[in-house]
Amino acid sequence: MALPASRSSLPRLLSFGDYEGEYFASASATHLVVALTGVGDVRERLKSYDFYRTLTNRPQADSLLLRDQSRSWFHNPAGRDALIEACRGIVNGGGYATVTFLGISMGAYGALSLGRLFPGARILAMSPPFSLDTARHGRNVVRHKRWLDANALHAPTDLDTPGENEHLILFGDAEPIDILNLQRFQAVGFPGLFVCPGGEHNIGATLQRQRRMSLFMDRLAAAAPLEELAAVAGAYPAYGACHAVQMLRARAHLYRGEMVEADHCLNLARWAVGEASPHLSLLSLLRLGLGAPQGSAVEAVARQARHLPGRSVAVPVEEGWELSFRSSEARQIGGTTVLGPLVLGSLRRTVPGPDGACTLSFRAEAPQLHNATGWRALEVFGGEAEGYPCLLTAGPAEERVEIPLELQDGAAEFVLRRGCFASGFDEKGSDDQFAWSTKLREPRIAA
Numbered sequence: 152m153a154l155p156a157s158r159s160s161l162p163r164l165l166s167f168g169d170y171e172g173e174y175f176a177s178a179s180a181t182h183l184v185v186a187l188t189g190v191g192d193v194r195e196r197l198k199s200y201d202f203y204r205t206l207t208n209r210p211q212a213d214s215l216l217l218r219d220q221s222r223s224w225f226h227n228p229a230g231r232d233a234l235i236e237a238c239r240g241i242v243n244g245g246g247y248a249t250v251t252f253l254g255i256s257m258g259a260y261g262a263l264s265l266g267r268l269f270p271g272a273r274i275l276a277m278s279p280p281f282s283l284d285t286a287r288h289g290r291n292v293v294r295h296k297r298w299l300d301a302n303a304l305h306a307p308t309d310l311d312t313p314g315e316n317e318h319l320i321l322f323g324d325a326e327p328i329d330i331l332n333l334q335r336f337q338a339v340g341f342p343g344l345f346v347c348p349g350g351e352h353n354i355g356a357t358l359q360r361q362r363r364m365s366l367f368m369d370r371l372a373a374a375a376p377l378e379e380l381a382a383v384a385g386a387y388p389a390y391g392a393c394h395a396v397q398m399l400r401a402r403a404h405l406y407r408g409e410m411v412e413a414d415h416c417l418n419l420a421r422w423a424v425g426e427a428s429p430h431l432s433l434l435s436l437l438r439l440g441l442g443a444p445q446g447s448a449v450e451a452v453a454r455q456a457r458h459l460p461g462r463s464v465a466v467p468v469e470e471g472w473e474l475s476f477r478s479s480e481a482r483q484i485g486g487t488t489v490l491g492p493l494v495l496g497s498l499r500r501t502v503p504g505p506d507g508a509c510t511l512s513f514r515a516e517a518p519q520l521h522n523a524t525g526w527r528a529l530e531v532f533g534g535e536a537e538g539y540p541c542l543l544t545a546g547p548a549e550e551r552v553e554i555p556l557e558l559q560d561g562a563a564e565f566v567l568r569r570g571c572f573a574s575g576f577d578e579k580g581s582d583d584q585f586a587w588s589t590k591l592r593e594p595r596i597a598a
Contacts, residue, residue, distance in 0.1 A: 313343075349428045397420040439455055
């Protein structure tokens with residue numbers, strides 16, 4: 152079927168400065184989805200569009216895909232007015248009954264800031280920042296800031312007024328920055344706020360992992376009501392004391408050393424969503440490593456930790472060995488392993504060899520700034536089979552930690568505990584969200 156004249160005359164490719172776009176039109180669609188692309192891999196130019204495949208495979212809706220090569224959060228004035236006029240030409244010239252702006256992160260900010268220029272359009276934003284103004288709101292209001300740091304804001308950027316639009320704004324609970332932005336939207340009474348238990352910053356990836364994306368995009372293309380899309384996403388209205396807000400409050404209490412208050416917030420969050428959020432479990436695992444006095448037994452908390460899903464990391468060591476850790480924070484960054492306060496460790500042979508005594512050694516950096524009431528000594532305990540005996544306590548300035556282990560069936564388990572955590576986010580409002588206790592380097596094994 153041929154395109155109607157109103158659409159066949161519209162441009163398919165758009166280019167205005169660093170803004171680029173592609174328009175996909177059909178003959179019968181009454182719904183246009185304007186999808187704005189996020190930051191992507193900052194090491195290279197954007198090579199594709201977010202939602203390209205999921206939208207172009209659903210011809211019941213036309214799609215206008217946009218990206219910002221300058222990664223200015225669709226704020227770069229060079230070409231912006233021309234881009235808006237081109238969008239107006241397509242929206243108005245296409246004769247659509249429904250228009251939906253869609254985006255994740257930078258794309259979500261673009262959907263909100265551009266979408267409100269189109270009265271009556273629907274806006275579906277996933278994990279947007281509330282503002283681009285780091286001078287007013289701090290460095291943790293927005294993530295990628297290369298363009299923002301190099302250029303002056305040419306207009307107010309706070310998303311404090313909803314405009315004449317219907318909104319669905321989805322936030323996950325994985326990252327404090329997202330929850331803090333949710334609170335900023337809540338503070339101005341912004342409508343349409345929902346939270347996805349277990350949601351990552353990239354909620355699209357969460358929908359894929361939870362096998363919700365196909366139905367979500369089907370219903371979006373069919374112009375289903377936004378509340379229905381929230382249900383398909385597994386989201387619920389973000390009331391003022393929702394579980395995500397309780398998680399952020401709990402973390403702040405932990406950093407201030409207020410354990411009773413933190414436990415109350417954690418309990419409220421658990422009552423709200425139960426086991427639906429693995430990120431709540433990670434926060435609970437962080438809590439387990441704090442609060443107990445140095446020198447206390449670790450058996451009870453280690454047994455609890457074994458039943459909580461944590462982050463796991465495999466650490467490069469000599470050939471023939473496998474060293475792994477599980478904790479609230481467990482990441483390999485170059486030659487450094489970043490770990491939380493309570494760590495379940497495992498060392499095992501990957502090739503046949505004798506059991507018996509061996510030594511695991513490493514450098515273990517402690518944070519200089521950390522939560523109130525925390526302590527910086529590193530305690531090392533044996534594994535569950537031995538009843539978690541204390542093997543050693545290393546001071547925070549100790550050059551190298553050497554752990555005596557006993558291999559049984561080619562493996563040994565152990566527990567590390569350092570009762571504090573560092574967090575740039577909690578200490579000074581930075582965008583560094585890691586809650587870390589130990590940076591482990593140069594692991595070596597002697598057997």
